[in-house]
Amino acid sequence: MQLKNSVVLIILDGWGIGRQNEADAIFKAQKPTLDLIKKEYPMFSLQASGIAVGLPWNEPGNSEVGHLTLGTGKTLFQYLTRINGDIRNMSFFSNPKLLNAAEYIKKNNSALHIVGLLSSGTVHSSVEHTKALLQFAAQQNIPKVFLHVITDGRDSYPQYAAQMLEELTLKMRKICPQAKIASLIGRTFAMERDNHWERTKIAFDLLVNQGGAFIENPIEYIHSEYSKGKFDYLIDPALVAENGQPIGALKENDVLLFSNFREDSMRQIAQSFVDKNFQYFPNKTPDGLFVLTMTDYLNNLPHNTLFETIFEKETVKIPLAKVLSDQNIKQFHIAETEKYAHVTFFFNGDNEKLFPGEERVLVPSLPLVNFENNPEMSAAEITAHIKETVSEHLADFIVANYANADMVGHTGNFNATVKAVEFLDAQIKEILEVAQKNNWWVLITGDHGNADEKINLFSGKAKAGHNANPVPLHIIHPTVRNKMVNLSEHQLNETSQGILSDVATTVLAIMGVQKPDEMTGRNMLELIK
Template sequence: MAEKKPTVLIIRDGWGVNPGGKRTAKKDGNASLLASTPYHDDLLKKYPKGSVSASGLDVGLPDGQMGNSEVGHLNLGAGRVVYQDLTRINKSIEDGEIAKNRVLKTAFNKAKKGKVLHLIGLVSDGGVHSHQDQLIALAKIARENGVEEIWVHAITDGRDTSPTGGAEYLSYVEDELAKYGARIVTVIGRYYAMDRDKRWERTKIAWDAIVYGKGKKKDILASEAVAEMYKQDKTDEFLLPMTFYRHDAKRINDGDVVLWFNFRADRARQISEAFLTKPRFTGFKTGRRPNVHYVTLTEYDETYKVPVVFKPELLKNVLGEVVAKAGKKQMRIAETEKYPHVTYFFNGGKEKPNKGEDRYIVPSPKVATYDLQPEMSAPEVMDTVVDKLKGYDLCILNFANPDMVGHTGVVDAAMKACETIDDGVRRVTEETLRLGGKLLITADHGNCEKMINADGSPHTAHTTNLVHAIYVAEDHAKFTVSDGILADIAPTLLDMMKVKPSAEMTGKSLLKKS
């Protein structure tokens, strides 16, 4: 079979462009600039480049809201601005429509018959997986519908927000929940409750806390308990479970209502599977699973047969579909941490592969935190791409390191991550050019370019910074690259492939003939 001339999209996840540049690199902990990245530096000198917006209104989020991996990949693949669940749900709350939602009304009717409404989710204003104001709105509506027992199982953040912001978030939420007779009964860090890499030993700790009340028993406010943990050098992401109220009682019982209020699916699935997998769940020993009415704020998996408050809006004719209809072969590749992003999210929220779409998943390393292995599984990802690329017209490749290591707040490790990726970009680029192909190098959002706050504390969250768009090809001298938004990436790739974009794509090709 003849070798193809591939078009390759390299997504350097979490590699943004800090406007301070070299001037503020050390102060900001700008790992991507502090690292030794000779190949990246050469690319910027030799090839046409532009800047792309990956946050706020440009990706369908509220103005000023940082982007994230789910949002980024949705926009990258859709070729249009995709209005996000955060925005949809906020609007529904603001205009009062959420109070009329039939799924919620049914759930609350079940909960007020002597049962408990359990609200599970991430409590912060990060806006990546959830938002605390949406939790408060749900508690308010539940109370208005006659629900008397409203228990909140609060997952602390420390990753999309400050590592020690949880106590303040919980204090605010406690005051608001008290207005509606709701209370926080569990606190646990997202490291345990929101794992997405099948580290079931972590999920079991969260399950035992939420379902059975196993954890440090506290008789003070949740916010006070978390503040005490900071004095022991514990941070929000890694908090072991603490329980509050009715220490002698099993938390979740038959007939109760469980409502997950995360709007992002990927990190809410493992606990959901422990509740929902039938006839038998094998991830860990659950004990007797309570028979509950289970509800999710958005669709976590199309195979879950549960009520969904906000059903997905179908995205038609995204990049993968257009390429498939053109009779082209495509590969998607990432390590475990970002595999859903180059498949499910990039395909507009559809799990099933397109015709001619092959998927390659490389297991992420089993380490506690990725600063311990900042190269992650990038070498294996590189090897797979170089080995398989010749058989495809299009390759969508994600390097997870800058984002996943950036979240640790360890600058030296993030520098190593960027250096690893620089070698990966070199290897993939050289193979692509050898095959006569073309590349577009970008990111889904910023992260590793700012890892230190103004007060010197670690910055572990995403940023609102722009990201690169670099065009690499033999004919590079014939083109310039315009500035744009993530929705422009899919039309640009189709332009590179000489395939017509779909009518639904409102993005524009960034390539302009010079």
């Protein structure tokens, strides 16, 4: 086919349209390039949360859902929505996989261990899902039930776990009185996803080898960690013990259930339990251990026989990457480690394999737990790759993720987030210069809000999580210069013109490629006057 135009799609992770107030780090940053873009080129507001991306109403979006919707050009009902629906209609409690696990426990007189993130957000997990699992255990009269709590601090307030655990404990006594808190660990270890296997080993050893401090009161322990200046994501591993022995040690024929619904951050810890070819550290587990994952963490990885996935994923047949591949269009996907899965696996419709003509580059993230001290992250290296690909015309479509606004935003450090935004503005300037020289179109969007709302203006506390704000879509090319969408930024926040699934359709329209019927998004060029 005759290609019309080449496109760079820049995804600024965690970049929403805020209220232009004291909580908005994007508004407070000095960003001359993006300010000029807003004045001279069309800008749209896209819904990136709730029903628009297949989540419950007003539920903040996240990177996984955002990239999946951007790359597939359609709204897919997400795991969170599907699980919530099954809980509401009560089919959750008759799920064959759960019933099978309950029978296994009864047959072997063993225990149920639930491992999951305790968070006020619903990016990776839901407290309601934990409550439903406890209700299931009570209905099935499972006598030994243990909760292994992963503390958050990223998608909830940095020091919120103690309060949440206290509230959960009260609920647990009513729902499932026999259940007990068995262990605690920060998500930095249990939800490691960037191949720092030494962190995963710490979580594995906690669950299998009693590798952690022995404590009596988990809430008091969390407060003691706070007194050392620690945030929830760095809580050191600890086991609740009685008479010098852990109360919830994994034993022969037990059932281990990972309750997070988001897959990417649970893949490593799940692998360590069920991967047949695991090589990263010694991973001997108790004989007969039956492992369940709430969703499909392993994506067809060879696994042990005693393994089940409760909710299977929906398949996407024709994501944007496949549409381009079918037209023999070369494409280039790039991100640093923190977001690499998002521009590859998720953007390609939960597909791990490359499509023909697709090249991927992973830029290593800095080996840091906290990015507030280096808000530039690895953005400059990403920019260098993009400039080379455009100037040498090594591909005709580029999708790039810049993680800065999201990852630094998750620290809750307002000033560091401002610096991250300002550094990104400089990267965009460099990309625009080379794109204009080579007649490329540039689209800039976000996947969800974060950096645009970093302070709770009522309490004054830092906010570390996502929000339900819309995200921008900037369309930049000489042919649309001064062709505007006549709305103020306040109006753009209050009144969205589109949703994330519109981006893929717009990319195809710019490139002159027929949109497949499976894509439901709208061509936003039609709204430019």
